[in-house]
Amino acid sequence: MKNSNINQCQLIELNKVHNRAGNLTIVENHISIPFSVKRIYYLYDVPSNAERGGHAHKELHQLIVAASGSFRITLNDGKQVKSFFLNNPNIGLLIVPGIWRDLSEFSSGSVCLVLASMKYEAEDYIRDFQEFQKYKK
Numbered sequence: 001m002k003n004s005n006i007n008q009c010q011l012i013e014l015n016k017v018h019n020r021a022g023n024l025t026i027v028e029n030h031i032s033i034p035f036s037v038k039r040i041y042y043l044y045d046v047p048s049n050a051e052r053g054g055h056a057h058k059e060l061h062q063l064i065v066a067a068s069g070s071f072r073i074t075l076n077d078g079k080q081v082k083s084f085f086l087n088n089p090n091i092g093l094l095i096v097p098g099i100w101r102d103l104s105e106f107s108s109g110s111v112c113l114v115l116a117s118m119k120y121e122a123e124d125y126i127r128d129f130q131e132f133q134k135y136k137k
Contacts, residue, residue, distance in 0.1 A: 001058075002136055004098035005077045012063065016090040025090045027063070027115065033094065035061045035117040042067065043103075043112040052103040052112070056126040056135075061117040064103075065092040069110025076100040078136030100132050 014032055017024040029036040043052055053073070064073060070087035077099055084093050085105075092115075095101060103112065118124065126132045 001096065001098040004096045006075050006080045006082045006099065008096045009075055009082075009099060010094050011084065012092045012094050014065075014090045014092055023090070027092075033063050033092075033115065037115045037117070039116040039119050041114050041116070043114075044110070046071075046106040046110065046112070048106055048108065050104075050106065052106075053101040054127070054129075056100040056132050057097050058124050058126065058135075059097050059118065060124050061097060062095045063092040063115040064095065065089060065113040065115075067111040067113040069107040070105070071103055071107065071110050071112055072105040074102045074104070076102075078133055098136065100126075100129065 012033065015026045017026070027033060027037070046052060064086065066086035067089050070085065072083055072085050073093055074081060074083045075095065086093060087107075106112075126135055
């Protein structure tokens with residue numbers, strides 16, 4: 001979405017059920033999140049000085065959760081930049097299409113869980129920041 005902006009991206013508190021045996025967090029299509037999950041993947045063993053992301057999507061929606069540990073996500077809509085520090089497994093960051101994302105500052109043992117609205121499609125990615133800036137104009 002060429003006209004999307006950072007203000008459409010938001011932190012979402014996911015339903016957490018707690019008891020003595022531990023916590024359970026529930027994510028349901030079109031209830032907890034505003035899309036149907038078509039793909040799930042996770043990043044782990046990322047060195048603390050490494051960066052991931054470095055791209056935008058034309059159509060894909062994502063919910064990104066720090067399932068374990070912590071990391072920073074910096075979003076850019078071509079006009080504004082906003083940063084989020086994720087460190088709670090029942091808080092996810094909803095990212096709409098047309099937003100550039102960079103992930104950094106991974107803590108030791110962190111797990112970045114990503115719920116995506118589409119299966120992998122190479123054509124949906126914008127991997128060059130200058131191309132992204134042209135796309136947004």
